[in-house]
Amino acid sequence: MALSRDQMAMRVARELQDGYYVNLGIGIPTLVANYVPDGMAVMLQSENGLLGMGAFPTTQAVDADMINAGKQTVTAIDGSSIFSSAESFAMIRGGHVDLTVLGAFEVDVQGNIASWMIPGKLVKGMGGAMDLVAGANNIIVTMTHASKNGESKLLTQCQLPLTGQGCIKQVLTDLAWLTIEDGAFILRERAPGVSVDEIKAKTQGHLIIPEQVSEMTF
Amino acid sequence: MALSRDQMAMRVARELQDGYYVNLGIGIPTLVANYVPDGMAVMLQSENGLLGMGAFPTTQAVDADMINAGKQTVTAIDGSSIFSSAESFAMIRGGHVDLTVLGAFEVDVQGNIASWMIPGKLVKGMGGAMDLVAGANNIIVTMTHASKNGESKLLTQCQLPLTGQGCIKQVLTDLAWLTIEDGAFILRERAPGVSVDEIKAKTQGHLIIPEQVSEMTF
């Protein structure tokens, strides 16, 4: 069965390491914060200018001046720092953030990513995503493997305007964990009960299937 | 008679305006702070990262962590701000400082200035001077008109390595107040008792002498 949104967050959380500074995009990436393994600490960077984002506030503690990059009201942990957008992106662009997790519309075998517009239809804007994918060494893309119409989002070549070029090496979909190496997707893990054949059928870009593809457990 | 160092500072101080942010170089420029006209306020920027430099401290109040760009112990006035070197030069380079006063070895009719090295002999380094002359719209150079050997420092072309190119429009020497326009020095004022002929003799670069050259009074 395809992973739930929470299972996707749980799987991503396994890539965390103690002491990581992490930027989590809007949507599924945000949920990763709920699954930080016990005994491990990560510090969340929010690109509007907060390092050390905490939980949502209580109703009483809601403060319009304390938000995250998703414009949600949040809190700051002890030991946090707050700074300008220029300083925030200095951190990001300068490669100081250890892990970035973000959503996408499409990725391709060259590590390209498209996530910010569908010409003529939808213009969200790139926000901080272009800086994040250009600045991070370690990026995980989370998205559904295929669209609701069954069209693959793992392509030979992205069809939508790019967010970044050649920067994606790890993708978690609702069906699989894949890496991107030398112009191919490599199937590393499959979701529980999802067959290699289904993944194959839903991956348009060149897919390499190692002899052993372990099944995720939760 | 040639101006004393304090008279030079007094003359420069007449160019101040209420509300000016001013950067004063080491030496004579520093003395300008002593002659701010009554009822007028200027705020001194020191490029090591202090806006709102105050007087020297009392012996008791000396603090190794509170210095100016001349590495002198100073105080900060109420309403001052302290920041990094990057921020300090953002102010300077960005043209936010209203007036810069600094010394020089030579200036020339093209507005070039040389102030930071004498090849083979003396290397002070440019410190912040290159940024200051490139960033300011309003610069006054203070220096003696000629060297101790009588060689003019107001030249057709600077002989020493430049600090900045085409950036100087006002020069105060111990003999005269001059502006630089269209490839010439223009004699605007002469020091008390100093003749136009003496100034002419000690100015190597092209000198324009208007019909009226007023004598400075102190």
Add this chain to the structure above:
Amino acid sequence: MAGFNKLVNSYEAALAGLEDGMTVLAGGFGLCGIPENLIAEIKRKQTKHLTLVSNNCGVDGFGLGMLLENRQVDKMVSSYVGENALFEQQLLSGELEVELTPQGTLAEKMRAGGAGIPAFYTATGVGTPIADGKETRRFNGRGYLLEEAITGDFAIVKGWKADPYGNVIYRHTAQNFNPLVATAGKITVVEVEELVEVGELDPAQIHTPGIYVDRLIVGMFEKRIENRTVTD
């Protein structure tokens, strides 16, 4: 120190000189830390054909969104359209010229504008549509785009506390773009919640030194919240 007193008495005085066709830089991220009253004053003045530089364009009916609604804006420079339906609609219809700019590049462009740096290189956007027409250059084996600085005729800024000299501090994440915007305006206007005495702010803790600030005014703020998320 009268010459350093940046206080003005009215919003009209705060934006005196703002004219049709000018470029206005605005602080804020979403609705957080936006100069609400200065924006409202631009609406009241009916200044037209503005170019606005701001990460977002408010929401429908609040913040800079009001100026879109009121057809006062010819061009937006922003990173995010997001949930602002009118912004997206004016963009897609071509009514509004929009220069979408990555958030970090936008922040850096304004910092550069204030700091006298006419242009810089960044890897952000290489190989994407925002690289169109821009120089790409390699440093140490990696491609980078040349991005030019942004300055504005006016910069409008929302601070928390300021002293009369225009030394400003920001509150929590309402800082965001405000200190960058503050450096890059020919005329920088700051509105704050609270005026403090000269000398009350710790010099080493000032976010925006007064040298960047031309006019200062104290206002009341609605501070709308876009996404009120809570735990209880």
Add this chain to the structure above:
Amino acid sequence: MAGFNKLVNSYEAALAGLEDGMTVLAGGFGLCGIPENLIAEIKRKQTKHLTLVSNNCGVDGFGLGMLLENRQVDKMVSSYVGENALFEQQLLSGELEVELTPQGTLAEKMRAGGAGIPAFYTATGVGTPIADGKETRRFNGRGYLLEEAITGDFAIVKGWKADPYGNVIYRHTAQNFNPLVATAGKITVVEVEELVEVGELDPAQIHTPGIYVDRLIVGMFEKRIENRTVTD
């Protein structure tokens, strides 16, 4: 939050991994805000063939001047030689390679290094010897030099107070180059006067966020004064 505890127990541990031939960025302006004990540890380690990037090179016999005396330095990148006789002598004799860099350009180069900006343009130095071999380019009718970023293998920084996560504040003008240096080291080591509890520093008032800091140590400082000027 053990993973964020940057504290090390000894100066030896603070500079573990520093090797001959490396580039070290050092904070401080003159003798103000210099990482005294980290410099002393470099002397003790006898690391050779260093490239040092620092606005000044201390004075004869103190600060980075000790490393010159001890012939540990192959190259200096600085803006000011000033009163350091040995520095000037080694420069003029050619024994020491010196890249004189304008102070503002030096600060910006390190900021750029930390911020992932490989190069930027500045008007500083156009038409002077420091323009030799550098690209000049016109923007809006004015000439600018292309200047490249600086990063270091190690960055050594002097702070005032820090918490164990490496959030640092600086005291008065001892800030100077320190926050820039802190961003631009592969390994950034900060020594401070005082360790405070996590949560004790106001998040909006931190000069160097802990993300830039790899190692933290508490030291005792002599804080020499170069020019003791007083009014009484």
